[in-house]
Amino acid sequence: MVSATAPEYDVVIVGAGPGGTTVGTFLKKYNPGLRVLILEKEKFPREHVGESQLPPIGAILHEMDVWQKVEDAQFPIKIGATYRWGNSRTLWDFEFLPVSAFHDEPRPAKYEGQRRVTAFQVDRAIYDQILLEHAKSLGCEALEQAKVVAIERGASAHKGSRPNDRISAVRIETSDGSSRRVTAKWFVDASGHVGVLRRAMDIPIDVPTKLKNVAMWDYWTNTRWAVHIGVGGTRVQIMSLKHGWIWFIPLGPTRTSIGFICPADYYKTCGKTPEELYAEAIASEPRIAELVTSAAREGKVRTTRDWSYKAERIVGDNWFLVGEAAGFADPILSAGMTLAHSGGREVAYILLEALKAGGPTHDVTWLQRHYNDQQLRRIHQYIRFADYWYSANGQFTDLQQFTTEIAKDAGLDLDAKGAFRWLSFGGFTHEDWLAPGLATFDILAVKEFTRIVTGADSNSWELNNFNVFKLNLLGAKKERVPLYHEGKIVTAEAYIKNGKTLPIVGLYGVLVDVLKANSDFISVYRALESAAAMGAGKRFSMTPDQFIGQCMSTLETLLLDTWVAGKFDPKKPRSRYDFAAGGKDVNLKFNTDPEPSASM
Numbered sequence: 001m002v003s004a005t006a007p008e009y010d011v012v013i014v015g016a017g018p019g020g021t022t023v024g025t026f027l028k029k030y031n032p033g034l035r036v037l038i039l040e041k042e043k044f045p046r047e048h049v050g051e052s053q054l055p056p057i058g059a060i061l062h063e064m065d066v067w068q069k070v071e072d073a074q075f076p077i078k079i080g081a082t083y084r085w086g087n088s089r090t091l092w093d094f095e096f097l098p099v100s101a102f103h104d105e106p107r108p109a110k111y112e113g114q115r116r117v118t119a120f121q122v123d124r125a126i127y128d129q130i131l132l133e134h135a136k137s138l139g140c141e142a143l144e145q146a147k148v149v150a151i152e153r154g155a156s157a158h159k160g161s162r163p164n165d166r167i168s169a170v171r172i173e174t175s176d177g178s179s180r181r182v183t184a185k186w187f188v189d190a191s192g193h194v195g196v197l198r199r200a201m202d203i204p205i206d207v208p209t210k211l212k213n214v215a216m217w218d219y220w221t222n223t224r225w226a227v228h229i230g231v232g233g234t235r236v237q238i239m240s241l242k243h244g245w246i247w248f249i250p251l252g253p254t255r256t257s258i259g260f261i262c263p264a265d266y267y268k269t270c271g272k273t274p275e276e277l278y279a280e281a282i283a284s285e286p287r288i289a290e291l292v293t294s295a296a297r298e299g300k301v302r303t304t305r306d307w308s309y310k311a312e313r314i315v316g317d318n319w320f321l322v323g324e325a326a327g328f329a330d331p332i333l334s335a336g337m338t339l340a341h342s343g344g345r346e347v348a349y350i351l352l353e354a355l356k357a358g359g360p361t362h363d364v365t366w367l368q369r370h371y372n373d374q375q376l377r378r379i380h381q382y383i384r385f386a387d388y389w390y391s392a393n394g395q396f397t398d399l400q401q402f403t404t405e406i407a408k409d410a411g412l413d414l415d416a417k418g419a420f421r422w423l424s425f426g427g428f429t430h431e432d433w434l435a436p437g438l439a440t441f442d443i444l445a446v447k448e449f450t451r452i453v454t455g456a457d458s459n460s461w462e463l464n465n466f467n468v469f470k471l472n473l474l475g476a477k478k479e480r481v482p483l484y485h486e487g488k489i490v491t492a493e494a495y496i497k498n499g500k501t502l503p504i505v506g507l508y509g510v511l512v513d514v515l516k517a518n519s520d521f522i523s524v525y526r527a528l529e530s531a532a533a534m535g536a537g538k539r540f541s542m543t544p545d546q547f548i549g550q551c552m553s554t555l556e557t558l559l560l561d562t563w564v565a566g567k568f569d570p571k572k573p574r575s576r577y578d579f580a581a582g583g584k585d586v587n588l589k590f591n592t593d594p595e596p597s598a599s600m
Helices: 018-030 056-063 066-073 124-137 194-201 262-268 272-286 284-293 336-354 364-391 399-410 416-426 443-454 506-517 522-533 536-539 544-559
Strands: 008-012 036-039 078-086 092-095 141-144 146-152 166-174 179-189 211-221 231-241 243-251 253-262 303-305 309-311 317-321 468-471 478-487 488-497 502-505 566-567 588-590
Touching: 008 488, 018 124, 018 336, 036 124, 036 243, 056 066, 056 284, 066 124, 066 309, 078 506, 124 141, 124 336, 141 146, 141 536, 146 194, 179 194, 211 262, 211 272, 231 284, 231 468, 243 284, 253 262, 253 272, 272 284, 303 309, 309 364, 317 336, 336 364, 336 478, 336 488, 364 478, 468 506, 468 522, 488 522, 506 522, 522 544, 536 544, 544 566, 566 588
Parallel strands: 008 036, 008 179, 036 141, 078 231, 179 317
Antiparallel strands: 078 092, 092 588, 146 166, 166 179, 211 253, 211 303, 231 243, 243 253, 468 566, 478 488, 488 502
């Protein structure tokens, strides 16, 4: 019999989706001696919506040593997405890698070269099974059809913790009707929107958006692909309609996920069933209707409410929330799996530190606080970017005025036009410590998106108003921030000011170094050109032109976030910076694909 002072497991993970298996895999990879249990209420394989990935997941799959298993499944390579958005009938593409730079190569391929900057479109029944089997192969114990029916709360063990904020055990029921009490040192809630532990710990959620949508979807066999790029490459299709938008995501050579998103208010008042709404949406979008001409539906329309939320907090005395248990952002940005994988990775690193033999090197409470703040900030930014995205779509209720509230979140008092302009400058930053951007939409792409949907006049560069730049570190304090690398936590320096963080790593670090040595625009630009010529962009998998463009975007962000002060000196030359929309290194442009072909 196991005593109360000797838990059965080091870590119990509730949920075997991407978030939970990411936690388990990293724990067992870097510390094989840990006792890890994954509890899953369903029997795998099982269907799950949320099939479109973003490129940051590739690096995590590679570190998990599961990349090759996923690649062997021959999921389509996601190059990007084709959009028809707003009132315009024009198609435009966002590409992780310009198609002109993508080259044919045999599959399965290694995680290198162009595959570092592309993504997958996955059949979740297959994908999640691969991840679970991989976690088990490393030594994770997994119980399927094991439902958590109760948790036991205990007094907090750490000074300053909230009272009764500790989980001492969970009680589960299995498919054979038996019940079992399971104890552990740490618990992770990766149970999705159900939030099993979140609800049991009475953690409220916030819905920081006016967008409340309903999703309905089905799977199709033998659709055409809108475009074939090399071996297995394509773009997902996002088409806006009068009352919502459609996703079209090929999951393999013959299977495609097609879904319809519409406002909840319209769903409630239209008087139509989900089946009627879904069929009407498919038939009313000419491009999608053409792609399914010779295809067959599986015939079961699934529905779910689809509005964004985030938990009030996502860490406790001995527990973490991961993935949709922590928060959910509208699927227009395909953020779900990225948040699950990245959050799961960070939680695993913190748990590795907490369970380190001989005791942790870093303060675990500090690491928990950092994860809580950073991950909630990421979720919030995805939600706000989705709000911005919808507000640029005239097919929906006009939300442009709502952008003023988005700007206020950043402490800015702007009217609707001014808020749109701020957003186009890159109001969304600090998703990670390396470069400004969001959802793989770098600031150049955000600017070009705004140019397309609002016109060029709202999209000028703020830095072109100045020709002298100086770091503004007045009132800033230097602190350390954690970085997670090869199973270890290292720290890097960062400046903290007014709740904002300037990490001295990645492209931020490049600009800080350049601005310490240069001030006028010409000197700054030449310093970046010199760094690019010496191969600085290779560290970020960028060409020299991409490196310079991203550095200028970073300068723009630092200027708008007040980390850099700009002024105009009439004695110095005035220069103007812009980028060529549609150029070979720009990842957002108008669509020029031929009409969809019936051939594979």
